[in-house]
Amino acid sequence: QKEVEQNSGPLSVPEGAIASLNCTYSDRGSQSFFWYRQYSGKSPELIMFIYSNGDKEDGRFTAQLNKASQYVSLLIRDSQPSDSATYLCAVNMNVGIQGAQKLVFGQGTRLTINP
């Protein structure tokens, strides 16, 4: 099992609709979770982080975390063509050294918003 798994897509969503991106992770002890957006040829940009179970909203973005199911998701409301990008899920995972964590990325989901 991969440490962080995402559906690679592509995910195609009409403009104005809700885009839903999903991620599962293997380390039950993970405590912090991140969503990055990466435009083609550019470096990843942090858009959301979540540490507690439940929902966290920031503008059009909502991150959802369910630690029992080892599942984290990102919802994008009122999707815009400018949201077309690859979305990377990242999880801080324990590496065995006391308190040490490593940031592990999924392979990313390519999202296309159709006008």
Add this chain to the structure above:
Amino acid sequence: EAGVTQSPTHLIKTRGQQATLRCSPISGHTSVYWYQQALGLGLQFLLWYDEGEERNRGNFPPRFSGRQFPNYSSELNVNALELEDSALYLCASSLGQETNTEAFFGQGTRLTVV
């Protein structure tokens, strides 16, 4: 406040040569991560440094190495370059290994091996 800076932006090397890539973290950040992203592929974890020490390395051959300096800047060295080493190399920094904290990326170094 300056973000994560990487140099050079682009680097062209010949197969068999060595490449050195540099990263300066955000002020106050002690952790530096290096990732390789080949064209069209995901981020592959290379190395993680914190407080001057290598904390973890990914599944890459020993010719990929690096170090972190006392000012927390970092260097990635790739020896005996191969064509398949051509990729975008990304550096990210965060506050530290024991903190729930976000990591921020530099703009990357695009390495081309010919």
